[in-house]
Amino acid sequence: MTFLRIDHVTKQFGSLQVVKGVSIEATKGEFVVFVGPSGCGKSTLLRMIAGLEETSEGSISIDGEDLTHADPADRHVAMVFQSYALFPHMSVFDNIAFGMQINKVPKAEIKARVAEAARILQIEPLLDRRPKQLSGGQRQRVAIGRAIVRKPKIFLFDEPLSNLDAELRTQMRVEIAKIHREIGATMIYVTHDQVEAMTLADRIVVLRGGLVEQIGTPIDLYDNPANLFVAGFIGSPRMTLLSGTVESSSAHGIQVACPALSRPQSIAGPFARLPEAGSPVTLGLRPETIRIDAANPVFSARVEITENLGGSTLIYAVTQDGTALIVPAQERTSVRSGDTLPLAFSTAPHVFDAEGKNLRLP
Ligand SMILES: Nc1ncnc2c1ncn2[C@@H]1O[C@H](COP(=O)(O)OP(=O)(O)OP(=O)(O)O)[C@@H](O)[C@H]1O
Ligand SMILES: [Mg+2]
Incomplete structure (x- = not known):
């Protein structure tokens, strides 16, 4: 059953149309990866799902509810960015707990949720540290932890691993696959990395110039590319x-x-x-x-x-x-x-x- 429905969505920045009528559906628990050349509208699409960017035309619904023009806070989605966007003066615990503290979640529950996220991400020993005392991979885990404790309906990842070196990237890729398996959440993930797209995705969406070129399983796209663009883009x-x-x-x-x-x-x-x-x-x-x-x-x-x-x-x-x-x-x-x-x-x-x-x- 469709959990996320993006229906004929466009995005206009002034006179420039950067998303030109995109329709994508995802089922509950599905891992969908967006790929495409720089500037094709991947981040803009994620930001529209998150409500950080107004949708010009079309509709976006999650779990049967039309959220096209809803407030970001009412969408129950969490976004993880390439820049970790952590608060430097706060401990890891407070960085993860911040949103819940603002929303006056009871202290005991905050503690339990942070502990659970820290267990999944294997960062329990780091909870008292500040971001600057962490490696790049550890910081990215904290950023993911902040998303996990919100128990979002959908996780949105915008190139979360591209600041990491090759080895750490591979390690975090496997971690993200494990997290997806453990919590079973719906994930939309943007990447430039062929291997990440091929290994993490249930389905890949190939975008070009604000339009969908093809949607399919990684093997589908590899074996049966619809056109030369997809054939050239998928596979290394x-x-x-x-x-x-x-x-x-x-x-x-x-x-x-x-x-x-x-x-x-x-x-x-x-x-x-x-x-x-x-x-x-x-x-x-x-x-x-x-x-x-x-x-x-x-x-x-x-x-x-x-x-x-x-x-x-x-x-x-x-x-x-x-x-x-x-x-x-x-x-x-x-x-x-x-x-x-x-x-x-x-x-x-x-x-x-x-x-x-x-x-x-x-
Ligand atoms: N606030 C804005 N105002 C005007 N144009 C914008 C704005 N944000 C993005 N754009 C333009 O929209 C297009 C799509 O941008 P977007 O960031 O979605 O691309 P992307 O696919 O995420 O690219 P990349 O792989 O480089 O991150 C680009 O041409 C970009 O310059
Ligand atoms: Mg982008």
């Missing part, structure tokens, strides 16, 4: 894109010629729409579907550099028509810069039309 290393032309097209599939490939490729359907012979298309290959194949190569690429990551290697190469691609190799490899790699692909490529729409159905 990126999808390899080869431009080509449809040579022939029949009910059984299409034949595509690409300057990068040594011979035309037959690609079986099903297709949403069969592209006509002569029309330009772009073939898309996820890195793990490209393999080194000396016996039966379909194309070749010259190695530019290799990145040895210890357990695996990334090979950066360029095809004969100049298309850059990345080939992951599971084991350590003897491939060197300047080598020519014989390549093949192990699954049918995606086929994008001239407008970037993915024509091949799953």
